[in-house]
Amino acid sequence: MKSYEKYMQKCFEIAKQGLGNVSPNPLVACIVLDKNDNIISTGYHYKYGENHAERDALLKLKNGEEVGGTLIVNLEPCSHYGKTPPCADLIIERGLKKVVIAMQDVNPIVAGNGIKKLKDNGIEVIENVLKEQAEELNEVFIKNMTKKEIFVALKTATTLDGKIATKTGASKWITSENARKKGHELRKIYDAVLTTSATVLADNPKFECKTKILIDRYLKCDFSLDYFKTGKIYVATTIKDLPTPPNNIEFIEYSNLKTLFKQLFEKGIMSVFVEAGGTINGLLLEENLVDKIYQFIAPKIIGDNSAKSAFDGRNITDINKSKNFKIQSVENLEPDILITLKAVQND
Numbered sequence: 001m002k003s004y005e006k007y008m009q010k011c012f013e014i015a016k017q018g019l020g021n022v023s024p025n026p027l028v029a030c031i032v033l034d035k036n037d038n039i040i041s042t043g044y045h046y047k048y049g050e051n052h053a054e055r056d057a058l059l060k061l062k063n064g065e066e067v068g069g070t071l072i073v074n075l076e077p078c079s080h081y082g083k084t085p086p087c088a089d090l091i092i093e094r095g096l097k098k099v100v101i102a103m104q105d106v107n108p109i110v111a112g113n114g115i116k117k118l119k120d121n122g123i124e125v126i127e128n129v130l131k132e133q134a135e136e137l138n139e140v141f142i143k144n145m146t147k148k149e150i151f152v153a154l155k156t157a158t159t160l161d162g163k164i165a166t167k168t169g170a171s172k173w174i175t176s177e178n179a180r181k182k183g184h185e186l187r188k189i190y191d192a193v194l195t196t197s198a199t200v201l202a203d204n205p206k207f208e209c210k211t212k213i214l215i216d217r218y219l220k221c222d223f224s225l226d227y228f229k230t231g232k233i234y235v236a237t238t239i240k241d242l243p244t245p246p247n248n249i250e251f252i253e254y255s256n257l258k259t260l261f262k263q264l265f266e267k268g269i270m271s272v273f274v275e276a277g278g279t280i281n282g283l284l285l286e287e288n289l290v291d292k293i294y295q296f297i298a299p300k301i302i303g304d305n306s307a308k309s310a311f312d313g314r315n316i317t318d319i320n321k322s323k324n325f326k327i328q329s330v331e332n333l334e335p336d337i338l339i340t341l342k343a344v345q346n347d
């Protein structure tokens with residue numbers, strides 16, 4: 001078992017090349033070993049609608065070197081006809097002897113059927129290799145499939161005392177170049193970036209990304225701002241009598257964050273990256289809507305009670321009522337750090 005972990009780790013790294021391009025599909029990569037355990041091919045799912053990882057890797061092999069070999073893949077091979085034919089069938093056809101898998105597919109139309117098909121055809125299947133890491137890699141897909149809900153990642157850039165701006169709203173720049181560059185990279189891996197009228201009016205950010213969501217209950221933001229110049233934009237508003245928007249803008253009638261997320265999911269937005277201030281961050285936290293936090297921390301202290309905090313609005317006296325998170329990683333982005341955390345189920 002141990003010897004397959006290094007290959008599985010490599011699969012995770014290769015699969016990440018699909019980040020930002022495969023939604024609503026999972027991130028998957030595959031390694032093919034010949035019967036002497038030499039790597040003879042690799043493949044990955046690089047774009048929604050294109051070949052799955054197993055097909056990508058196997059179709060690169062023309063001389064039958066894979067016969068009797070092993071295929072390593074981070075997700076159970078599919079057993080159904082989707083945009084491409086079943087990968088399990090191709091594995092059987094190509095004469096592989098062994099398949100090593102990190103996790104079963106949570107998609108109910110696969111869920112164990114791919115594994116069964118392989119076993120029924122005499123292929124040895126080794127399961128659960130680095131399962132926890134595989135689940136982390138596909139956390140968006142897993143939430144989408146099992147809960148039928150959007151995945152919410154929240155980014156915040158704070159000082160050591162948890163402030164995101166001074167009391168006058170000055171926030172440029174809390175973190176340095178490296179951290180901001182990383183923030184831009186993270187933006188691209190989610191389907192859409194969500195922000196608020198308060199943040200757009202304070203910062204006039206461009207947010208270069210395909211899809212944007214703006215919470216602007218009373219339509220305070222002027223469409224001539226830079227923010228509106230690129231991408232498809234959903235504006236969530238409570239106003240009923242709405243003007244005709246420019247082509248790239250669509251209004252969503254909005255009552256609360258939970259139903260807004262439901263509406264966005266129904267529009268095919270599988271994940272959202274929140275870049276807003278303490279008000280919306282606090283509301284999302286209170287409603288247990290945050291799955292993941294990227295917190296950039298600069299080694300600075302504002303030290304002013306009235307400065308804006310990253311998460312506002314809670315009024316608790318019992319420390320046990322804090323929202324809990326698990327640290328997934330800590331990255332040094334000289335001179336700042338990035339802590340990535342996932343939500344622990346709160347009551």
Ligand SMILES: NC(=O)c1ccc[n+]([C@@H]2O[C@H](COP(=O)([O-])OP(=O)(O)OC[C@H]3O[C@@H](n4cnc5c(N)ncnc54)[C@H](OP(=O)(O)O)[C@@H]3O)[C@@H](O)[C@H]2O)c1
Pocket residue numbers: 155156157158163164165169170171174195196197198199202203215216217218219220275276277278279280281283308312
């Ligand atoms: N350092 C960072 O990571 C970072 C990131 C983003 C922003 N910022 C800074 O954060 C500051 C803005 O933070 P903020 O806390 O003022 O604003 P915010 O959290 O970005 O947004 C607050 C806005 O949300 C809307 N809203 C929707 N539902 C609401 C509700 N139930 N209750 C209250 N408001 C609701 C309100 O706008 P409407 O009334 O118009 O709907 C309100 O003005 C800016 O200075 C910006 O520079 C920092």
